[in-house]
Structure formats: structure tokens, C-alpha cells
Amino acid sequence: MALPPDSAAIQPLLEALAFSPENLALRKHVAGLLLQSGRLPEAEELYRTGLRQAPQDADLQLGLAETYAGLRKTSAAFVVVEELLEAQPEHARAHLLHARLLADTDQLTAAIEAYQTALAFNPTLEDADLAARLRGRAPAQGGAAPEHHTAPNDLINEQTLFGGLERPSINFSDVGGMESLKEEIRLKIIHPMQFPDLYKAYGKATGGGLLLYGPPGCGKTYLARATAGEVKASFIHVGINDILDMWLGNSERNLHQIFEQARLQAPCVLFFDEVDALAANRHDLRQSAGRTVINQFLSELDGATRSNEGVLIMAATNAPWQLDGAFRRPGRFDRILLVTPPDEPARAAVLELLLREKPVGQSINLPKLAAQTAGYSGADLKAVVDVAIESCLRESMKAGKPLPLEQRTLQDAIGKVRPSTREWFATAKNYALYSNEGGLYDDILVYLGIKKPSA
Ligand SMILES: Nc1ncnc2c1ncn2[C@@H]1O[C@H](COP(=O)(O)OP(=O)(O)OP(=O)(O)O)[C@@H](O)[C@H]1O
Ligand SMILES: [Mg+2]
Known part of the structure; x- marks a missing residue:
């Protein structure tokens, strides 16, 4: 100064x-x-x-x-x-x-x-x-931090900090296909929240979180948002990188505030996106800070300070194997689900969504396009449509009049966009084969046809 x-x-x-x-x-x-x-x-x-x-x-x-x-x-x-x-x-x-x-x-x-x-x-x-x-x-006068800083007033202000509070307008009916995934989510997280007593009576634990993992662009974030819509809960979207970056050095407090906000908003889906950033953080220079953030995160998950009743905790990652094993202990992210690339009905649904506001011709055949795009993620399908629109525009320029998007153009575009999920599965397969503790990654092996689904 x-x-x-x-x-x-x-x-x-x-x-x-x-x-x-x-x-x-x-x-x-x-x-x-x-x-x-x-x-x-x-x-x-x-x-x-x-x-x-x-x-x-x-x-x-x-x-x-x-x-x-x-x-x-x-x-x-x-x-x-x-x-x-x-x-x-x-x-x-x-x-x-x-x-x-x-x-x-x-x-x-x-x-x-x-x-x-x-x-x-x-x-x-x-x-x-x-x-x-x-x-x-x-x-402003200094002095010790008062302990009542989680008063509602303070929390309402936090909402602007993280900007993540939503009331999603989508629910499971907006998620094309993925029926078994929806069923798993109902069973593993929605029902336990809705009928906690029943679950306890059968000695089933409630609480804890659900970790969605899988290749990029396949609907993890979308599905989490739809889950909130499905139970008519509010939705808080937290990018882990945001917490780590914002107000550097205050990450623990940020986390605490976010959990408090979710508790206040219950029923609420509290969604941590890119949760592997916590793991990445552990290896970088801010090592000691990383450890305390993780500990804070784990103790909030455990509901050590306050009960997480009515809060569905979900997280998503592309790299679950980077996460500390401590994350998966009972009561934490003890349920883990593979979000696979969209299956055929899902692809048809995604394509329909993507083409909704576009000028399309009579020739469009969604089921056929869906059949030709195995392994394509939602994001890949978006790329296909983008490429098709571009060439449709070029043709329109040549013709001197607007032409609708036709099946042929979309099929050409499919040839130009490579599905991006194979690379992810190549990596994932190694983890599933060689560090699959407790069958954690069995879903990957089942998806790849290496293992039979368990009954
Ligand atoms: N089953 C589906 N039904 C409808 N739309 C879908 C479906 N799956 C994916 N999408 C579409 O694909 C887009 C990309 O999905 P999303 O962003 O949720 O992927 P992600 O798995 O979170 O990716 P990343 O790992 O890159 O964060 C979504 O915005 C959504 O429009
Ligand atoms: Mg996402």
C-alpha cells in the first residue's frame, strides 16, 4: 500500500x-x-x-x-x-x-x-x-466472527453469490429414453427421501448422495436437473470450480453456506458438478487448502453439523477414479451410477429437441437417424445438427432461396462428426478392469458387453 x-x-x-x-x-x-x-x-x-x-x-x-x-x-x-x-x-x-x-x-x-x-x-x-x-x-469494527452467520438473511444473500438456485421446469418426461437410469434414481434416491420411515423399517439407510459419472455430454447435468423437477424440489447447481476460485481461501465457508442454503430450501436437490475438481485440487499447489475443503465437504455430507433431511445430494464427474475413496463411504456418495451415452430412443428424443425450431423437410426420419448414431453423446448430436444446418445454409445460398433441412444432409453430417464417447470408454475400461474395487465400475463392463448384467 x-x-x-x-x-x-x-x-x-x-x-x-x-x-x-x-x-x-x-x-x-x-x-x-x-x-x-x-x-x-x-x-x-x-x-x-x-x-x-x-x-x-x-x-x-x-x-x-x-x-x-x-x-x-x-x-x-x-x-x-x-x-x-x-x-x-x-x-x-x-x-x-x-x-x-x-x-x-x-x-x-x-x-x-x-x-x-x-x-x-x-x-x-x-x-x-x-x-x-x-x-x-x-x-467493519473487527472482532471475532459471530457464529450466527448462517441466519436466513445471510443465506438469502448467498443465493446471489452462487447464482445456482432454480426451479427446474423439466422432469423425467423430458429425458428421452434412459428408462433404467430413471428407475435407479427413483429407487436409490427419490424413494428414500419420500419414504424415509419405510426404508428405515427395512434397515435401509437413507441420506447420502448419488454420484453420476460417465462420458461428457451425455446428460448428467440434464438428468440431475430433471430429478429436481421430478420431485418438485428446488435445484442448486454448484460448479466445484466456482467454489474453489471464488473468494480464494474461503472455500470451506462457501461450502458450508451452500449446504445451509440447501437445507433451508428443502426439499432440494443439491448438485455438485465437476466434483473431480476437488480431487484435482488436491494435487495442485494449494495442497493444504485442498485438504481442508475436502474435509469440509465430507463433514457437510455426513450432516455432521446439521441434518441434511430433505436434501438430495447429487454430484457428477467424468473421472470418478480421481475421487478420494473417502467420498464413497456409507452415507456419502455411496450410490454411483453410470450415465451412458443416450440409447436409441434417447437419441431420437434429443434430435427431436435439437430440430424443434429448425425448418425441416418431409424426409426427416428420426428413428433412422437415431439408429445410425450409436455411441454419440447429446453434445455430439448437437454437433451433427450444427454441421447439417451449416451445409443447408450453404445450399440455400447457392439456390438463392431458403431450403429446409433434409434427411440426406443430416446423414452426411453424421459421417463428419465422430462420436466422442469411445475415447472415454477406452480409459474407463482400464479402470473397470484393473481397479474395480467392489465391482464399483461394473456398469462400464456391462455397457461394453464384457460382463453380464446382474439380475
Ligand atoms: N436423454 C436425454 N434427453 C434429452 N436431452 C438430452 C438427453 N441426454 C442429453 N441431452 C441433451 O444433451 C445436452 C448435454 O447434456 P449435459 O450437459 O447434461 O451432459 P453432461 O453429461 O453433464 O456433460 P459434461 O460431462 O460435459 O458436463 C443436454 O443439455 C440435453 O439437452
Ligand atoms: Mg455437465
């Missing part, structure tokens, strides 16, 4: 400014020094005079707003900074000041949003004090 400039250094500059009051660059410089050294009334005077010369100057506006904030003339500061933001919506420092003012006036939700906007435009603007205040942790 720069030391405040001393008065002796400012004096000659003030005199120079008196000689050439129209010199805006000098004015900004001197006003800035006054602001830094806490000579706020003088700074205010310089900024205001400057703004009479150049009313739209962003530096002067920001300087004046900061000065007002320092003088506790909060509403004046608001007016100036909001005017600036109206003219320059991407002004990161203005957003940061706005965030501070909002925090000062207890408008925490808006403050969090403003702070995030500031960081989005300029990530170097991190302000640890502000961040701590926004998290309801450290009151």
Missing part, C-alpha cells in the same frame, strides 16, 4: 494548479493526492471545480464520489457514482465503490452483485475487507 503523500509534496502542486487551473491532468493528480492523504474537503473542492469544466469526466466523477464516501456524504456519493455507471456501465472501479456504498447502507444483496460485477470487469480489484463484510463475517 502506498504511503499517504506528505503535505510538503502537495503544496507546490497546489500552487502550480492555481497558475493553470484549466490543466485537468494536474487537477486530477493533486485531487487524488489530497484524497489519499485524507484532506477530503480540499479534494472535494478540486473535483467539483474540475467537473464544472468537464462534467462527463469519469476520473473526476469517481474521485468526487470517493471523496463523498470518505466524508460520509453517502447519498451524494451514490448520486455521483450512479451517474457515472449510467454513462459507463463497464467502469470496474465505479462498481467497486458502488458495492462499498451499498454495503455501508446494508443493501447486501445488491452490494454482492456490484462487487462481482466489479471483479468481472477487473479481477485485480479484489477487496478483502469488503469481501469479508459481504459474507457477513467480519463486522
